[in-house]
Structure formats: C-alpha cells, structure tokens
Amino acid sequence: MTLIAKNLKHLRHLKRLTQEVLAEDLQVTRSRISSYEEGRSAPTLEFLIAVSDYFKLPIDILLRNDLTKGQDASFIEVGNQRVLFPITVDSDNENLIEVVPVKASAGYLAGYDDPEYIEQLQKIKLPFLPTGKHRAFPIKGDSMLPMKPGAYVVGRFVESRLDIISGRTYVLITKNDGMVYKRVYNHIDTQNTLRLVSDNTTYEPYDISIEDVLELWEFTCSINTQEYDEQELKISSIIQMFNTLGVELKALEQLVK
Template sequence: MENLSKNIKHLRTLKKLTQEALAEELSVTRSRISSYEENRSSPTIEFLIDFSKYFKLPIDIIVKNDLTKAKDVSFIEVGNKRVLFPIAIDDNNENLIEVVPAKASAGYLLGYDDPEYIEQLEKIKLPFLPTGKHRAFPIKGDSMLPMKDGSYLVAEFIENIKEAKSGYSYIVVTKDDGMTYKRLENLVDEKQSFLLKPDNTSYQPYEVPVSEILELWKFTCSINTQEYEEHELKLSSIINMFNELGVELEALKKSIG
C-alpha cells in the first residue's frame, strides 16, 4: 500500500491543501490523514470512496498507480470522472511527442492509458506544433490515400470527443478495432455515434458508437516514408525524420519572420 500513501499526499499537495483542510473536506480527523500519508495505517473503504469522489479519480487509479510524477494536467475529464493521461515534458516544461512504433501499434490498445507503457515510447519535440498534446502514430493500409501504409501521423488529443468536427481526419482508438485513421462525420446529436469515412472510395464508411471510442486524435501533420527503403525505416530513422522536419520548419519560420 506504499503507492497509496504517497498518492494521498501527492494529490493533496497538487490541490494545495493542508492535512487539516483535506480532513475537513472529507469529515475525518487530521491524524487519520497523517497516518494514511505516513503509511502507519491503511485507509478504510469508506475513506477511499470519499477520497475518490472528492478528487474525481477512480479508486483503482489511486490504488494501483504511482501518481507522484503526475501533475494536475496529467488527468483529463471523462464524464464526471478524471482518468490518468500521461504527458511527457522536457527540462523546459514543454510537451514531448510520443512515437508509437509500427511493430508495437497493436499493443497500444492495451497500453494507451498505462503510464509505464507511454513512458517507454520514444519521444520527439516539434517546436512548430500548435498548443496541445500530440502523439505520432503509424498508418496501416491504404484506406486514406494519399496517406500510404507506413506513413506516420502527428495528431492532437481531443479531450471531449463529442466536439469532434465533421469533415476532419482523426486517429480513432476503439475497444474492438484498435487504432484507425479516418475522416469523421459527427452524428452524436442524432445517433450518439460517428460515421468513419475512408478517403479511398474502394472502402465503405461505417458507424462507431461514442461509447466504443477510447481516444480521439485530430490530424496535425504527417511524414511520408514511401521514398525510403524498408531497411531504413527503423524507429530511430523515423525519429530523425521528424526531428529534421522540426528543424527545417523552425528555420523557415524564422526566415519568414
């Protein structure tokens, strides 16, 4: 239960609450908060339920994960609950972009909400990107021509999936189908679903209920790998391509300015 005691203290600190203040909010004594944080006793189920409701975090996240590296921005609202969303930052407190390798993309469905999985992904920084949380994904298949199999897409995380805009392209992560890249039509108001439309007319559109969608990422930019030989497409090569792209565009921006 060591993680739990550290998490109670860390979450309290994130909210800038004293032990006395948190005790008052949860209708317990300060000494109980102190004993839980110092791991001298284990929290009761009743306390965990109240603590979970107060911080709007599922109990399993509080109990299972080490949250001491998480900042307040590491949690996102999903309905009336918050879930842990790992965000990597560099020494200058700037967001880093995790790159999901093609060979491991199938595992993303299992690890997308696991801080340890996200932490082990290679990371890059593209200074020309707009504000927001971005991630780079490999593309499989030819349903979204001219994007071809092997391309990498950088996409921005969408917190409220119901606000996705019709006519734009998104990386869609679903419970059953995993990760796919499609153009969306927002049918939430009428049907509580999205219509996923391939740009390649050889493929048929299909509907996905909102309840099936785990994550939604809006397309920002891409890198086409079709001019490279297969042996050149190691993850390290992909990382270099993105980094070189960032340097070139940053230099262009400065020259125009």
C-alpha cells in the first residue's frame, strides 16, 4: 500500500468519517475514495490538492510521510504550509521524541522545515514527559550554567507566541543565531522583541525580534552526558544559581560563613 493510500485512510479514521461522507465533502464518488485507499489507483493532482485543503496538510507531507505514526489529528501548523507532527509512537504505543545530535545541530537550521530531515532524526522514549510535542537539542558552551557542555535540553514546542512566559528558559531556532538556549523575557506587546538572558552573568543579555524566531521550545527537562565533579557542586555555586532564579537564600549564606 502506498503512503498516500495509508494516509488517506488514516486521516479519514482520525476524523471519524465514512467513505461516503468524505466523498461528499470532496465532491467525488465513494468508489473513488475506496480505490485510492486500497491503492488500486493513483489519486489525481486535483484530488491531492482537495485533500490537502480539506485536512490542512501540505501535499508533500501527504506523499512522503507516514501519518499513521501520529496519535491524533492535531498536527501543529507552523506557517508557510508546514506542520509539526505532535507525537510519534513506537510499536508499544509509547511516545517518542526526536533527538537533534551534536553533529547535525548546525544543519538543523537548514533542515528544520524538511519533513525528510526530521524523519531521519534518532528517536528516544521518555515516558515521564508531560503532554505536548517534544524534541531534544544539544547544548554547547557555558552560557547557561550549571548546564554542562554536551548536555541535551528537552523542550516542548510552543505553538503560540502568546504562551511565552517571561523568566522561563527556551531553546530558540533563529534566523541569524541558529540554535540558542536562553532565559527569555517577553517584550512582544511593547517592542515586538524577546530579551534573551544567559544564567552565566559574564554573557550580556540581548534582544531579538520575534520575526527572527523560527521555532520556540520551552524547557521540560535536561539530560547531562558528563558527570559533575566536587568543585562544580560546591555550596557557593548552588547559592549563586538559586539567587539568579530569584530565590532568597540569605539564611543559608549565614550558615556557611
């Protein structure tokens, strides 16, 4: 069975439509829907355009991706006729997330909107994640201490810029800076910008236009690939970290003097 045949049948089932209802909505015969779903004939270009408009999915997605891997029909529209598959599952119906490897992170900016590129990313299972579409990104540098270089941040895709919460950390895919992980302050209403702040205060904050943000992923959890040594975990570092997050630890400071 071809991908388009599988996808057409899958999408119809997700929408709980009979072949008769779908045929009526697309203004074709039921036998034509049946023929396409069973792979007995290839759909015409006009039919593919109609299906694309009906299910709000690009034709490229319908032809080149196995949509049966998605749990539901709530594909995330990100503009410019591209979508993000919210959830993929394994053979045991467990949720999977894509992992952007370190070697491929430089190419993510070029491939983030290419379904074939995303499809080829390795996938892992993290059963404790909350609901939503998640992806894991490699973190480089020391701007977000105590995050160690080589760590991965797992982020939940932010569908609406209205959902950005000031003070939380996000992985941003930007036109000019590529992939960055920063604490974000939302100034969209007043300046149409986001202020990006590093937890390591040796790095200066800077502003970025919301128009330059291609994707935004809110921090869910992190995965460290290196062990911390004793010096990295000394009490002064912990106090500094919590103070940066706005937590008052004066009592604790008095205890360690």
